[in-house]
Amino acid sequence: MVTFRHTGLLIGHSGLLIGALSLSVSGLWYPAEAAAVQFVPHRAVYDIILARASPGSGITDMTGRMVYELVGNECAGYSQKMRFVTRITGRDGEAQVNDLRSTTWEQAEGQKLRFTTKQFRNDQLEETTEGDAERNTGGNAVEVRLTKPGQKQLELDKRVMFPMQHSQALIEAAKGNEKALEAELYDGSEKGEKVYLTNAFIGREARQEDKLKGVSPEIAAKTNLTAHAAWPMAISYYDAKAEQGDMVPSYELSFHLFENGVSSKLFIDYGDFAIEGMLSDLTMLEKTPCERPKGH
Numbered sequence: 001m002v003t004f005r006h007t008g009l010l011i012g013h014s015g016l017l018i019g020a021l022s023l024s025v026s027g028l029w030y031p032a033e034a035a036a037v038q039f040v041p042h043r044a045v046y047d048i049i050l051a052r053a054s055p056g057s058g059i060t061d062m063t064g065r066m067v068y069e070l071v072g073n074e075c076a077g078y079s080q081k082m083r084f085v086t087r088i089t090g091r092d093g094e095a096q097v098n099d100l101r102s103t104t105w106e107q108a109e110g111q112k113l114r115f116t117t118k119q120f121r122n123d124q125l126e127e128t129t130e131g132d133a134e135r136n137t138g139g140n141a142v143e144v145r146l147t148k149p150g151q152k153q154l155e156l157d158k159r160v161m162f163p164m165q166h167s168q169a170l171i172e173a174a175k176g177n178e179k180a181l182e183a184e185l186y187d188g189s190e191k192g193e194k195v196y197l198t199n200a201f202i203g204r205e206a207r208q209e210d211k212l213k214g215v216s217p218e219i220a221a222k223t224n225l226t227a228h229a230a231w232p233m234a235i236s237y238y239d240a241k242a243e244q245g246d247m248v249p250s251y252e253l254s255f256h257l258f259e260n261g262v263s264s265k266l267f268i269d270y271g272d273f274a275i276e277g278m279l280s281d282l283t284m285l286e287k288t289p290c291e292r293p294k295g296h
Contacts, residue, residue: 037168039078039261041288043069045281046266048086050273057272061089066277070261074108075290078164097122104188110165111135115188131192133162146192156195160186166198171259174202174231184240195240196250203232206256214256214265215279223282230258232265 048064064086072078084100099120106113112134119127131146135158144154161169161183173181181200211230212220219225234254238247252269266277 037171037259037261038074039070039164039167041071041073041285042262043067043281043283043285044262044279046277047280048084048275048277051267051276053273058090059088059273060091062273062275063087064275069285071285071288072105072108073288073290076288077105077107077112080104080106080163099123104163106162106164108164110162113162113186113188115192117188127191129188129192131188133186133188142186144186144192149191152192154193156186157184160184160195163187167257167261170200170202170233170257171261173200174205174233174257175229175259178202185237197238197240198235199238200233200235206230206232211256211258212264214277216281219279219282223284225258225262225264225282228258228260228262230256230264233257 044067046066046068048062048066050059050062053059053062064084066082066084069081070078080103082100082102084098084102086098087095088098089095097120100117101120102115102117104113104115112132114132115130117127117129118125128148129146130148131144133142133144133156135141136143140158142156142158142160144156146152146154163185166183166185169183170181179202181198181202183198183200185196185198186194206229208226210232211226215225232254233256234252236249236252238249242248249271251271254265254267254269255263256265257263262279262282264279266275268275268277
C-alpha cells in the first residue's frame with residue numbers, strides 16, 4: 001500500500017498507498033507473523049486531479065501523476081519507490097510543479113527501515129531527507145539516525161510502526177473483521193522527525209461491483225483484481241506531538257485496499273483542498289525467490 005506524506009502542498013505512502021508487521025490496536029503492540037500477508041510486487045500509476053479547493057487554499061487547478069513500485073518479499077524485505085509530480089495553478093494564474101521522489105527499504109519483520117526523500121519545485125532540488133530507523137536490541141525503543149538534512153539521532157516509542165508494517169496490520173485487521181486500527185506511524189517524512197498518530201476505520205469487504213471503482217476500464221479488463229478481497233478504508237493522520245485539545249487531522253485518506261497490497265479509489269483531504277487518484281495503469285512484477293541476503 002502506498003503511504004502519503006504532506007510535503008508543503010502534497011503527499012508522499014505510504015502505500016500510496018500500497019504501502020505491515022506489528023499490530024497496534026488500542027495502544028497494544030503485538031509482533032505479527034511475517035508470512036500472514038503476501039504482498040505482490042507491482043507498479044501502479046495514479047492520475048491525480050483536484051477534487052475541491054476552498055478560496056483560502058489559493059489553488060484553482062491541480063493535475064498530476066503518481067508512480068508507485070513495490071518489490072521484494074518476506075525474506076529480503078520490501079523496497080518501495082514513489083514519484084509524485086503535480087502541477088498546481090494558483091489564483092494569480094501562476095503554475096508550480098512539485099516533484100516528490102521517495103525510496104525506502106523495510107525489513108519484513110519490521111525491525112529496520114531505510115529512507116531517502118527528495119523534494120523538487122520547478123525542477124530545483126529544495127530538500128533531501130535521508131536516514132534509517134531500527135528497533136534496539138531490547139525491543140523497547142526505535143532508534144532513528146538521520147544523515148540529511150543534518151546529522152541527528154532520535155528515540156521513538158517501541159509501538160511506532162513502519163509503512164509496510166502498517167499496511168500488513170490493516171489487512172490483518174480487515175481479515176479479522178476489525179472495524180478500527182490505531183497506530184503510531186513513522187516513515188521518515190517531515191525531515192525525518194515526524195511521527196503520526198493514525199486512526200483507521202475499516203469497512204465491510206467490498207462487493208464485486210465496487211472493487212473496481214476508481215480503476216480505469218483498461219485496468220479492469222487486463223487485471224484480475226476482483227479475485228482478491230478488498231476493503232474500503234479511511235485513515236486520519238494526526239501530529240503525535242500535538243496537544244490533546246488540538247487534535248485536528250493533518251490530512252485524511254480514504255481508499256480501497258486489496259489483500260495483495262494494491263490500492264485504488266484514492267481520496268486525500270487536506271482541509272483546504274482535496275485530491276482524487278484513479279488507478280490508470282497496473283503492472284504485476286516478477287516475484288523474487290525468498291532468499292534472505294547477508295547483512296539484512
